[in-house]
Amino acid sequence: MDSLNPFILSPGKxxxxxxxxxTAETKEELKSYETVGDIxxxxxxxxxxxxxxxxxxxxxxxxxxxxIGSNEVxxxxxxxxxxxxxxxxxxxxxxxxxxxxxxxxxxxxxDKDIYARDLDVVELRARVGMVFQKPNPFPKTIYDNVAYxxxxxxxxxxxxxxxxxxxxxxxxxxxxxxxxxxxDQPGTGLSGGQQQRLCIARAIAVAPxxxxxxxxxxxxxxxxxxxxxxxxxxxxxxxxxxIVTHSMQQAARVSQRTAYFHLxxxxxxxxxxxxxxxxxxxxxxxxxxxxxx
Amino acid sequence: MTDSNVSNDSASLVxxxxxxxxxxxxxxxxxxxxxxxxxxxxxxxLFASIIGNGYTALSQTxxxxxxxxxxxxxxxxxxxxxxxxxxxxxxxxxxxxxRKEFPDVKKRKQKKALYQLVSSGAAETIRNAVLADPGIxxxxxxxWVPADDDVDMLVKGYIDRDVPEGDRRVKDIQLAWIDxxxxxxxxxxxxxxxxxxxxxxxxxxLAGIWGAVVGSIYTLLVTLVLSFPIGVSAACYLExxxxxxxxxxxxxxxxxxxxxxxxxxxGLLGLAIFxxxxxxxxxxxxxxxxxxxxxxxxxxIIASRAALKSVPPSIREAAQGMGASAMQTVTDHVLPLxxxxxxxxxxxxxxxxxxxxxxxxxxxxxxxxxxxxxxPVDPSTALPVxxxxxxxxxxxxxxxxxSAAIIVLxxxxxxxxxxxxxxxxxxxxxx
Numbered sequence: 001m002d003s004l005n006p007f008i009l010s011p012g013k014x015x016x017x018x019x020x021x022x023t024a025e026t027k028e029e030l031k032s033y034e035t036v037g038d039i040x041x042x043x044x045x046x047x048x049x050x051x052x053x054x055x056x057x058x059x060x061x062x063x064x065x066x067x068i069g070s071n072e073v074x075x076x077x078x079x080x081x082x083x084x085x086x087x088x089x090x091x092x093x094x095x096x097x098x099x100x101x102x103x104x105x106x107x108x109x110x111d112k113d114i115y116a117r118d119l120d121v122v123e124l125r126a127r128v129g130m131v132f133q134k135p136n137p138f139p140k141t142i143y144d145n146v147a148y149x150x151x152x153x154x155x156x157x158x159x160x161x162x163x164x165x166x167x168x169x170x171x172x173x174x175x176x177x178x179x180x181x182x183x184d185q186p187g188t189g190l191s192g193g194q195q196q197r198l199c200i201a202r203a204i205a206v207a208p209x210x211x212x213x214x215x216x217x218x219x220x221x222x223x224x225x226x227x228x229x230x231x232x233x234x235x236x237x238x239x240x241x242x243i244v245t246h247s248m249q250q251a252a253r254v255s256q257r258t259a260y261f262h263l264x265x266x267x268x269x270x271x272x273x274x275x276x277x278x279x280x281x282x283x284x285x286x287x288x289x290x291x292x293x
Numbered sequence: 294m295t296d297s298n299v300s301n302d303s304a305s306l307v308x309x310x311x312x313x314x315x316x317x318x319x320x321x322x323x324x325x326x327x328x329x330x331x332x333x334x335x336x337x338x339l340f341a342s343i344i345g346n347g348y349t350a351l352s353q354t355x356x357x358x359x360x361x362x363x364x365x366x367x368x369x370x371x372x373x374x375x376x377x378x379x380x381x382x383x384x385x386x387x388x389x390x391x392r393k394e395f396p397d398v399k400k401r402k403q404k405k406a407l408y409q410l411v412s413s414g415a416a417e418t419i420r421n422a423v424l425a426d427p428g429i430x431x432x433x434x435x436x437w438v439p440a441d442d443d444v445d446m447l448v449k450g451y452i453d454r455d456v457p458e459g460d461r462r463v464k465d466i467q468l469a470w471i472d473x474x475x476x477x478x479x480x481x482x483x484x485x486x487x488x489x490x491x492x493x494x495x496x497x498x499l500a501g502i503w504g505a506v507v508g509s510i511y512t513l514l515v516t517l518v519l520s521f522p523i524g525v526s527a528a529c530y531l532e533x534x535x536x537x538x539x540x541x542x543x544x545x546x547x548x549x550x551x552x553x554x555x556x557x558x559x560g561l562l563g564l565a566i567f568x569x570x571x572x573x574x575x576x577x578x579x580x581x582x583x584x585x586x587x588x589x590x591x592x593x594i595i596a597s598r599a600a601l602k603s604v605p606p607s608i609r610e611a612a613q614g615m616g617a618s619a620m621q622t623v624t625d626h627v628l629p630l631x632x633x634x635x636x637x638x639x640x641x642x643x644x645x646x647x648x649x650x651x652x653x654x655x656x657x658x659x660x661x662x663x664x665x666x667x668x669p670v671d672p673s674t675a676l677p678v679x680x681x682x683x684x685x686x687x688x689x690x691x692x693x694x695x696s697a698a699i700i701v702l703x704x705x706x707x708x709x710x711x712x713x714x715x716x717x718x719x720x721x722x723x724x
Contacts, residue, residue: 099536138626206615
């Protein structure tokens with residue numbers, strides 16, 4: 001099964017490449033693994049319980065339970081294909097568009113099941129925004145990029161209201177000063193880092209509760225990355241942020257809690273400091289010390 | 294062997310292979326240049342032959358005759374009733390005028406030859422003049438009337454005076470008369486307005502393409518109105534909404550097959566369904582447009598799907614991530630980005646439809662129709678069918694008119710392709 005999916009490291013390959021034996025050799029063995037650390041928080045915004053995700057026959061996420069606290073930045077790390085992005089996309093049902101994807105378990109936003117029949121996915125995505133790996137502004141003006149969400153959800157009625165929301169969002173995303181003179185120019189004409197901040201401005205324009213970020217800095221240079229990281233820290237005061245990242249330094253810099261995924265399993269979760277200085281699980285330790293990943 | 298030897302060796306090997314690669318690169322470039330040159334040569338030949346044959350159709354030989362508009366022949370009771378004015382025997386007056394020109398022509402056969410000098414359209418010219426201004430009745434007026442197509446051909450130099458009389462369409466005696474007209478300066482080539490304003494005619498000097506142009510425009514309008522919205526909707530559904538299963542696969546395969554069906558088959562289908570079963574009028578641009586829509590639809594759908602596919606998925610993700618519904622994603626983002634490609638595909642399909650003859654033959658648009666159609670349900674013909682019809686006619690004068698009609702058709706196509714280019718650059722957006 002694993003050999004069918006190139007993204008899932010087969011343990012044999014790991015051993016051959018790195019000369020270390022992992023504590024869990026196969027996905028089968030990992031199935032009965034219990035997550036280390038406290039998955040709960042005092043004031044959860046989203047709670048995931050016993051989530052399993054299948055892509056056709058591939059068991060991509062295995063029995064993951066995790067709380068996401070209000071106004072915290074939670075980082076999800078792990079090797080490629082470990083399921084961290086898949087889990088993130090479950091949180092605003094972006095996986096709905098994939099026909100072969102099947103999800104079981106429960107994910108709640110403020111105690112309301114987001115996979116409930118009576119929940120409209122449009123409403124969910126207004127409350128749980130998303131920023132993607134590659135900056136993907138619409139091929140419209142900077143202004144229209146930010147104004148799209150509020151107009152779509154009917155949050156603004158007049159030009160003045162729209163202006164206010166657009167300016168505030170750009171301000172919050174730290175982009176307003178740079179673009180205030182060219183709001184009528186295409187968003188695609190900005191630099192990569194500016195585009196990503198535009199996407200963040202677009203996401204916060206609909207006043208979401210949670211912002212999901214799927215490797216938001218992987219296409220950016222270090223300076224642009226530093227700006228986004230600063231921004232994430234500022235946004236934490238108003239929003240809950242889940243960030244998937246490949247960079248452990250980034251996770252250490254921006255997050256308060258860190259969750260480590262491996263082969264579709266949530267291995268360990270805890271305060272970021274503890275995870276990086278004193279991991280409890282052998283797999284976590286191997287990963288953060290750079291033995292594989 | 295030392296390390297430096299090894300590297301020297303490989304360096305020279307690389308050099309050798311480099312030379313080979315450069316050679317093959319040059320060769321490849323040359324092939325391309327040769328191919329393009331051949332294409333250009335044929336294009337130039339095509340245009341040269343068409344324009345060379347066709348430009349003479351832009352002028353028409355006219356003759357000046359003096360016609361006695363005797364009141365007792367036109368309107369004996371002086372009613373000035375247009376009905377009576379229209380019914381008068383203007384052909385007879387033209388004949389009288391010609392006889393007066395050459396009083397020594399007495400034999401019946403010679404008279405007939407004399408009458409053949411001017412077109413039967415001469416009577417029409419005089420009738421129109423009289424109807425426009427009945428005040429000229431009772432006077433003698435000079436008129437420039439179209440010459441017969443044989444005279445036209447002679448003046449344009451297509452008829453050789455040196456061949457024996459028996460093999461010539463213009464007889465010796467007619468040559469003498471024409472020369473006399475010429476000496477008096479009463480024969481002249483003028484701009485052939487009739488070619489652009491008239492419908493079809495059996496007489497080449499009266500035949501025009503306007504009827505066919507209007508027929509083509511109506512046909513294409515019907516085709517555009519039907520095939521663009523249906524094609525774009527079908528492409529959107531198949532690409533953005535339809536589940537991927539055996540049924541949609543089957544539909545896709547069949548659309549691709551339909552694009553390759555010979556166009557005459559669509560003509561037969563149109564004959565069976567639109568005319569025989571639905572009872573729509575024969576020879577009408579409406580039916581022609583319906584048939585050509587059937588033919589164009591697969592092209593439009595395939596082009597539109599390709600345009601939709603080329604929209605990056607990140608745009609869809611961005612829109613969905615903002616909470617746009619599937620339909621809003623398509624209408625707000627995907628469709629505007631795919632529109633230039635869709636329009637280009639549609640116009641290319643329309644250009645193909647414009648040049649299509651076979652299906653129109655099946656639904657009767659090949660009939661001889663002299664009137665310019667007033668609506669899409671009037672009997673009509675289309676440009677390529679008109680060319681086909683004229684190519685079937687024996688008169689020498691139709692040859693130049695065929696080429697001229699082809700020039701008009703090509704201009705039509707160029708305008709449409711230019712429109713496609715303009716639309717694409719107008720709507721294209723970068724992402």
